[in-house]
Amino acid sequence: MIAPFPFYKPEEYELEAASHSYLMSVIFITFALPLPIINLIATFVFLIANRKSTSFVRWHCIQALLSQFSLFIINSVASIWVVLLIFRVTTINDAFIALLIVLLIFNVWEFIETVFAAINTRKGLHVKWLFYGPLTDKICKL
Numbered sequence: 001m002i003a004p005f006p007f008y009k010p011e012e013y014e015l016e017a018a019s020h021s022y023l024m025s026v027i028f029i030t031f032a033l034p035l036p037i038i039n040l041i042a043t044f045v046f047l048i049a050n051r052k053s054t055s056f057v058r059w060h061c062i063q064a065l066l067s068q069f070s071l072f073i074i075n076s077v078a079s080i081w082v083v084l085l086i087f088r089v090t091t092i093n094d095a096f097i098a099l100l101i102v103l104l105i106f107n108v109w110e111f112i113e114t115v116f117a118a119i120n121t122r123k124g125l126h127v128k129w130l131f132y133g134p135l136t137d138k139i140c141k142l
Helices: 012-032 037-049 055-086 094-122 132-140
Strands: none
Touching: 012 037, 012 055, 012 094, 037 055, 055 094, 055 132
């Protein structure tokens, strides 16, 4: 959902910083494929670096962090399962195939949403994701 930020028109530097909060995960995906925690750490560090910034920038940093957290959980489950497969503790079954399908869909959806949010936030539009937007509103008390 795209909506104006409540009662505020962000400056150019704020638009750039908010857009970069989403780009952190896209940039670090090349390093993070084997380790899902890298994207989460990069997004968290960016939030910490911008914790004293305006509410617009903090809001988008928090939304990006929330999305990376849920992505971290699902990717970690898959990573652990693959390690168990490598050491022959488990076998490939229907549940593993279902997890891979969900993982693929969720990762592609999150990547598309991240790029969409980065582009539109840079244009000055306030992008609220379906689940993370209302949660971020509650965290930021908007």
